[in-house]
Amino acid sequence: xxxxxxxxxxxxxxxxxxxxxxxxxxxxxxxxxxxxxxxxxxxxxxxxxxxxxxxxxxxxxxxxxxxxxxxxxxxxxxxxxxxxxxxxxxxxxxxxxxxxxxxxxxxxxxxxxxxxxxxxxxxxxxxxxxxxxxxxxxxxxxxxxxxxxxxxxxxxxxxxxxxxxxxxxxxxxxxxxxxxxxxxxxxxxxxxxxxxxxxxxxxxxxxxxxxxxxxxxxxxxxxxxxxxxxxxxxxxxxxxxxxxxxxxxxxxxxxxxxxxxxxxxxxxxxxxxxxxxxxxxxxxxxxxxxxxxxxxxxxxxxxxxxxxxxxxxxxxxxxxxxxxxxxxxxxxxxxxxxxxxxxxxxxxxxxxxxxxxxxxxxxxxxxxxxxxxxxxxxxxxxxxxxxxxxxxxxxxxxxxxxxxxxxxxxxxxxxxxxxxxxxxxxxxxxxxxxxxxxxxxxxxxxxxxxxxxxxxxxxxxxxxxxxxxxxxxxxxxxxxxxxxxxxxxxxxxxxxxxxxxxxxxxxxxxxxxxxxxxxxxxxxxxxxxxxxxxxxxxxxxxxxxxxxxxxxxxxxxxxxxxxxxxxxxxxxxxxxxxxxxxxxxxxxxxxxxxxxxxxxxxxxxxxxxxxxxxxxxxxxxxxxxxxxxxxxxxxxxxxxxxxxxxxxxxxxxxxxxxxxxx
Amino acid sequence: xxxxxxxxxxxxxxxxxxxxxxxxxxxxxxxxxxxxxxxxxxxxxxxxxxxxxxxxxxxxxxxxxxxxxxxxxxxxxxxxxxxxxxxxxxxxxxxxxxxxxxxxxxxxxxxxxxxxxxxxxxxxxxxxxxxxxxxxxxxxxxxxxxxxxxxxxxxxxxxxxxxxxxxxxxxxxxxxxxxxxxxxxxxxxxxxxxxxxxxxxxxxxxxxxxxxxxxxxxxxxxxxxxxxxxxxxxxxxxxxxxxxxxxxxxxxxxxxxxxxxxxxxxxxxxxxxxxxxxxxxxxxxxxxxxxxxxxxxxxxxxxxxxxxxxxx
Numbered sequence: 001x002x003x004x005x006x007x008x009x010x011x012x013x014x015x016x017x018x019x020x021x022x023x024x025x026x027x028x029x030x031x032x033x034x035x036x037x038x039x040x041x042x043x044x045x046x047x048x049x050x051x052x053x054x055x056x057x058x059x060x061x062x063x064x065x066x067x068x069x070x071x072x073x074x075x076x077x078x079x080x081x082x083x084x085x086x087x088x089x090x091x092x093x094x095x096x097x098x099x100x101x102x103x104x105x106x107x108x109x110x111x112x113x114x115x116x117x118x119x120x121x122x123x124x125x126x127x128x129x130x131x132x133x134x135x136x137x138x139x140x141x142x143x144x145x146x147x148x149x150x151x152x153x154x155x156x157x158x159x160x161x162x163x164x165x166x167x168x169x170x171x172x173x174x175x176x177x178x179x180x181x182x183x184x185x186x187x188x189x190x191x192x193x194x195x196x197x198x199x200x201x202x203x204x205x206x207x208x209x210x211x212x213x214x215x216x217x218x219x220x221x222x223x224x225x226x227x228x229x230x231x232x233x234x235x236x237x238x239x240x241x242x243x244x245x246x247x248x249x250x251x252x253x254x255x256x257x258x259x260x261x262x263x264x265x266x267x268x269x270x271x272x273x274x275x276x277x278x279x280x281x282x283x284x285x286x287x288x289x290x291x292x293x294x295x296x297x298x299x300x301x302x303x304x305x306x307x308x309x310x311x312x313x314x315x316x317x318x319x320x321x322x323x324x325x326x327x328x329x330x331x332x333x334x335x336x337x338x339x340x341x342x343x344x345x346x347x348x349x350x351x352x353x354x355x356x357x358x359x360x361x362x363x364x365x366x367x368x369x370x371x372x373x374x375x376x377x378x379x380x381x382x383x384x385x386x387x388x389x390x391x392x393x394x395x396x397x398x399x400x401x402x403x404x405x406x407x408x409x410x411x412x413x414x415x416x417x418x419x420x421x422x423x424x425x426x427x428x429x430x431x432x433x434x435x436x437x438x439x440x441x442x443x444x445x446x447x448x449x450x451x452x453x454x455x456x457x458x459x460x461x462x463x464x465x466x467x468x469x470x471x472x473x474x475x476x477x478x479x480x481x482x483x484x485x486x487x488x489x490x491x492x493x494x495x496x497x498x499x500x501x502x503x504x505x506x507x508x509x510x511x512x513x514x515x516x517x518x519x520x521x522x523x524x525x526x527x528x529x530x531x532x533x534x535x536x537x538x539x540x541x542x543x544x545x546x547x548x549x550x551x552x553x554x555x556x557x558x559x560x561x562x563x564x565x566x567x568x569x570x571x572x573x574x575x576x577x578x579x580x581x582x583x584x585x586x587x588x589x590x591x592x593x594x595x596x597x598x599x600x601x602x603x604x605x606x607x608x609x610x611x612x613x614x615x616x617x618x619x620x621x622x623x624x625x626x627x628x629x630x631x632x633x634x635x636x637x638x639x640x641x642x643x644x645x646x647x648x649x650x651x652x653x654x655x656x657x658x659x660x661x662x
Numbered sequence: 663x664x665x666x667x668x669x670x671x672x673x674x675x676x677x678x679x680x681x682x683x684x685x686x687x688x689x690x691x692x693x694x695x696x697x698x699x700x701x702x703x704x705x706x707x708x709x710x711x712x713x714x715x716x717x718x719x720x721x722x723x724x725x726x727x728x729x730x731x732x733x734x735x736x737x738x739x740x741x742x743x744x745x746x747x748x749x750x751x752x753x754x755x756x757x758x759x760x761x762x763x764x765x766x767x768x769x770x771x772x773x774x775x776x777x778x779x780x781x782x783x784x785x786x787x788x789x790x791x792x793x794x795x796x797x798x799x800x801x802x803x804x805x806x807x808x809x810x811x812x813x814x815x816x817x818x819x820x821x822x823x824x825x826x827x828x829x830x831x832x833x834x835x836x837x838x839x840x841x842x843x844x845x846x847x848x849x850x851x852x853x854x855x856x857x858x859x860x861x862x863x864x865x866x867x868x869x870x871x872x873x874x875x876x877x878x879x880x881x882x883x884x885x886x887x888x889x890x891x892x893x894x895x896x897x898x899x900x901x902x903x904x905x906x907x908x909x910x911x912x913x914x915x916x917x918x919x920x921x922x923x924x925x926x927x928x929x930x931x932x933x934x935x936x937x938x939x940x941x942x943x944x945x946x947x948x949x950x951x952x953x954x955x956x957x958x959x960x961x962x963x964x965x966x967x968x969x970x971x972x973x974x
Contacts, residue, residue: 030906030917036769036777036893037864038909038916040935044928045918060904060919 009078016070021063065653072646076639091140091156092128093186094121094163096170097214097237099147099177100537100580100609104215106242106339113237114172117213120235124211125163142189142208145170148538148576150181156189173578174342174604175538177218186210187227209233216615216627219608224620234618236627242612243272245298245336246343248314248605250534252330252350259353259376260325266332266346269312270298271611278336282319284328290319291335312607327352329582329599342580343610347601348534349582356524357381357398361388362405367507368420371516372403385409401523406500414491416523418516421463421500428470428487429496435465435480438499443476443484448522449495450475452514458483458506463499495519534601540575541583541600548590557581557602580604673776679826682786687960691787694963694973695795696760698856698882723751759800759855760792761881763847764832765888766805768910769864771834773890773955778834780955781860781888787963788858789825791973793818798855801828804843806836812850837911840865844872848879857881858972860953862888863939866912870942877946884972885943886951887936894932894954897925 035041102114121143128139143154143166154166190208209231215238226232249267254260270276276298282290299313330348338344355378360369363384372380381399383391385407391398397415404417408424423431438460443450455476465481468474476484487494501507535541541554545566552564554574564574564585577583580602586595604610618625676682727736727747737750762785770778785801792799793816800814813828840861847857857876863869863885877883892899897920907916918924936952943950951970953962967973 030904032906032908033901034772034910035907036772036862036890036910037866038907038914039864039866040928040931041907041918042916044924044931045916047927047931048921048924062904 006078009074012077013071013074016074017067020066020070061656062653065649065656069646069649069653072642072649076642076646079639080642091142091190091208092124092211093142093144093182093189093208094124094167094211095144095146095150095179095182095186095213096121096167097147097177097212097218098145098170098173099217100174100342100604100606101177101215101217101340101612102237103172103174103342104238104242104244104340104612106239106612112172113215114170117235117237118167118170120237121167121211121213122164124235125160125167140208142186143167143170144182144185146177146179146182147173147578148175148178150178150185152185152189171578173537174580174602174609175536175576175578176606176609177214178220179212179218179224180220182210182212183224183226211235212618212625213237215612216618217608217611218615218618221618222621225622226620232618232620232623232625234625234627236614236616236629238612238614240614240616241273242339242614243270243274243276244338244340244343244610244612245270245272245276245278245334246340246604246607246610247332247334247346248312248343248607248610250330250332250346250348250603250605252348254350254353255321258321259355260323261321262324262328262330262350263321264319264330264332264348266317268296268298268315268317268334269607269610270314271301271310271312271613273300275300275313276336278334280317281333281335283331283333284322284324286329286331289322292317292319310611312611324350325353329601340610340612342604343606345580346534346603346605347580347582348603349599349601355379356400356520358520359383359388359397359399359402360405361385361402362407362420365403365405367501368403368405368516371513372520375517375520401520403520412492412494414489416492417494418519418523419494419496421497421503423464423466426487426494426496428472429466429468429482429485431464431466433465434462436462438463438478438480438483440476440483441478444473447475449484449515449518451518453511453518455511457509457511458504460499460504460506462503466498493523495523534603534605535577536606537578537580537602537604538576539602540573541577541585542571542573542575543585543598543600545572545587546589549587549596550590551588551595553586553595555584555586557583577602671774673771673779676779676782676830679786679823679830682783682826682829683790687787688790690960690964691791692794694791694968696758696788696792696797696856697971697974698758699971724748725751758792758795758797760788760797761800761802761847761855761857762788762792763843763857763859763861764801764803764829765840765859765861766803766811766832766834767837767861768805768835769837769862770805770888772910773892775890775955777862777888777890777955780953780959781886782829782832783959784886784888784953784962785858785860786826786829787959789816789829790819790822791963792816793822793825799825801825802843802847803832804838804840804847805834806838809836809838810843810846839867840869840872841867841875844875848875854880855882856884856972858884858886860886860888862893869939873942873946873948877948883946883948884951884970885939885948886953887939888953888955891954891956896920896928897922901925 096114096117098114102117103112105112107113107116125141128141140156140158141154141163142152142156143163145151145153153170154163157163186208210233212232212234214234216234216236246269247266248269249265251265253263253265255263264282266280268280277295278298279295280292281288296315296317298315301310301312303309304311328350330350332346334344336344355376357379358372358377358381360372360380360382361384365382369382389409392413397413401416401418404419404422406421408419408422408426410425412425419426423429440455440458443455460478460483463480463483468482468485471488473486473488474482475486476482481498483498485496487496501512506512545552549566552566552572554562554564556562557579562574564572566572572585574585583600583602584597585600586597589596616627618627724737724740725748727749731749735750737748740746740748764781764785766778770781789799789801796817799816799821800812802810802812804810811832813825816825859876873883873885892901902920904919905917907918909915940950949970949972951966951972957966963973
């Protein structure tokens with residue numbers, strides 16, 4: 001309930017109610033009646049008065065009715081409205097969640113949470129923005145749409161229409177939710193940048209009220225601390241118990257020995273309290289290829305034994321490998337209706353099979369060479385360092401993966417590398433000593449490079465001790481430091497071994513014979529050579545295009561086409577992509593008239609966004625904010641009803657007054 | 663429409679004696695007679711026993727002769743037998759003096775049925791009973807300050823019309839004090855007998871002094887308190903709302919907001935007032951009778967008054 005003009009109502013009440021009471025006592029119209037004697041009446045009145053000092057007020061129905069009429073009129077003048085409440089400050093930031101979970105259609109009328117949020121926000125703007133007949137005040141309103149990032153849709157404005165049209169323009173996305181940037185943005189806009197007032201106690205303007213319209217599924221709530229005076233008001237959208245089933249992982253693989261075959265894997269999460277039975281359909285290039293032979297049962301969510309958090313029920317589905325020598329767009333669909341359709345489909349773009357070109361650089365890399373020669377590679381080029389340096393003089397390498405055995409160049413170019421026992425050119429790993437007689441103590445056994453690899457029997461006579469800095473993932477570790485590490489740079493991955501395999505027992509073990517193909521496949525697939533990685537909403541499409549490519553275009557899932565530009569580094573970047581689906585990047589290669597096309601799949605594969613039950617109370621790091629719900633679908637001005645009620649009361653009062661003379 | 667309506671209905675005043683008492687009621691009343699619990703000495707010989715012994719056919723007693731007794735009443739037979747003089751004492755049959763006092767003050771001219779009209783018809787009926795039984799009937803009306811209208815010493819049924827016309831000539835109004843009227847009545851030589859005082863007994867100065875005046879004069883006194891239904895149960899008769907009540911006699915005003923609580927308090931007050939009056943009457947050997955003007959006159963006379971011992 002909000003009051004558009006509460007002051008007017010209060011003023012009228014202050015001026016009208018006491019006079020009515022006064023008039024009632026002073027000027028009560030009494031009907032005159034002659035009676036034989038007032039003897040008994042006088043005494044009776046005294047009797048009653050002695051017992052009840054306020055008898056007149058208590059028993060005067062007319063006064064009661066008149067008071068009700070007056071109060072109704074005063075309330076009507078104050079123009080109450082259902083929904084929303086007045087802001088204490090004069091500045092309000094309206095933040096609307098447009099993340100993936102806001103696309104859930106769990107409202108009774110089938111509209112999405114985002115639509116309801118926009119509607120609620122517009123009502124809020126209207127209620128804040130001097131909608132009353134008697135109020136001339138106006139609020140400054142800023143509109144922010146947020147999901148993974150935050151975007152100011154309308155900066156602080158006192159134009160109601162501008163704020164409303166900004167809210168209407170908010171488009172849904174399939175990204176995750178983060179509130180931190182909203183808070184940062186709001187603070188930036190509410191903080192004074194006047195250098196004269198900086199540093200003084202008045203450097204901060206009056207903090208604005210943040211009106212949050214969300215379902216509360218926000219990942220970084222516990223990292224937010226509100227400052228003094230900051231006020232967050234949270235309007236909960238969506239049902240607090242909305243079951244949902246969604247695909248959270250999808251992968252396609254070509255078995256290394258049968259490169260024309262393809263196998264697709266998906267992981268399905270169930271966020272509901274009940275097990276769900278469903279069929280899963282596999283579509284290739286838009287037509288159905290396979291359906292699971294019998295319905296898959298996804299177990300219900302479970303409470304975690306640690307911390308009591310709710311973990312979704314999870315089921316993995318592996319489709320039978322099928323022959324697909326060409327590239328394909330893979331789509332997996334859950335044949336199941338729920339309130340979030342975005343995560344019931346996942347897509348993948350698989351390029352045609354391609355054997356790998358591998359370069360091997362080293363002084364005498366016979367062990368690794370013999371292993372690589374056993375792999376079904378397109379080509380294997382063995383070079384010594386001098387030949388490598390003579391050959392490689394530009395950024396683009398002619399190989400999918402390069403193996404450096406005991407040597408690395410000073411400058412490691414962009415690409416995928418397996419480095420055995422060398423540290424040159426890898427700034428992320430700083431050597432400080434060598435060590436001897438080392439065992440592997442722990443390893444990331446789930447990592448794809450360790451498939452069928454057992455490091456228990458690995459004994460290393462000699463290896464380098466390094467300090468790790470930057471983006472390095474240690475895959476195997478000894479008591480003396482990292483043994484196997486993965487160094488990530490933009491566009492580059494280096495799988496690094498701290499030792500020369502000849503200085504260990506590994507080279508004659510079968511696990512090494514498994515490790516090398518794993519590493520080559522892993523590096524090649526990371527480089528986009530085998531299977532193109534699907535993007536998540538919010539990520540950026542980035543690909544290297546041939547030099548001279550022109551007329552770049554991106555076709556979005558809704559078929560709209562956006563022009564793009566080639567970056568100075570020869571890469572094409574576009575994004576972030578906001579909706580799940582297949583994007584298609586196309587360009588005209590130099591000297592050709594036919595467009596080259598590369599599809600890019602974007603999937604809503606976030607288990608957090610798939611969980612739909614709305615959060616009633618936001619738990620920030622310190623504060624807790626209870627959400628309010630929209631109870632009605634529209635902001636209802638109830639003052640006309642109050643006026644009608646007042647009129648009815650007036651008629652009733654007239655009847656009561658005249659009943660005695662009727 | 664009740665007496666509490668803003669415009670109470672106009673009272674239809676009787677214009678003829680027949681309006682006061684009709685022949686049907688007269689026929690029924692002929693069988694009735696006024697009873698006195700006491701036996702009074704009358705002025706002339708009437709139809710009832712008197713404590714005063716005298717000339718009649720009914721022997722009462724003997725008493726020894728004393729000097730100066732009327733020798734006509736000496737029982738000579740006893741003298742012949744006993745040689746002593748005894749006087750024969752006879753019960754004297756004498757008439758009953760019936761005094762009907764009617765309150766004509768403004769407070770009586772109210773109610774539906776109108777209290778004054780009801781009391782006037784009641785007085786007419788009682789007077790008729792008295793005349794029919796050869797009683798000496800006196801009527802007096804009090805109401806105007808210091809004024810007491812009287813019609814005395816009527817006897818015989820032939821005086822019915824005279825009595826009726828006198829009653830028709832009465833006009834309600836005024837606010838004379840009860841005490842004054844009763845004092846005048848007590849001092850006047852009405853003889854002794856039955857006195858019926860018809861009034862509402864709503865006197866701000868109190869009824870005690872007035873009643874005491876007449877009660878001490880040897881009257882067999884009946885206090886008939888005439889109240890209208892509006893007075894007895896104002897709530898049921900539609901009294902409601904915020905009212906300014908104006909006293910018909912002294913024009914004093916009382917503002918009331920009629921509520922259930924007030925009506926309850928009023929009824930308690932009324933009951934206590936009537937109860938006090940009744941108790942006062944019992945202590946003075948006065949018979950108190952509460953008369954509701956909604957009661958049929960013949961029912962009142964034939965059943966209620968007979969039960970209370972005024973009529974037989």
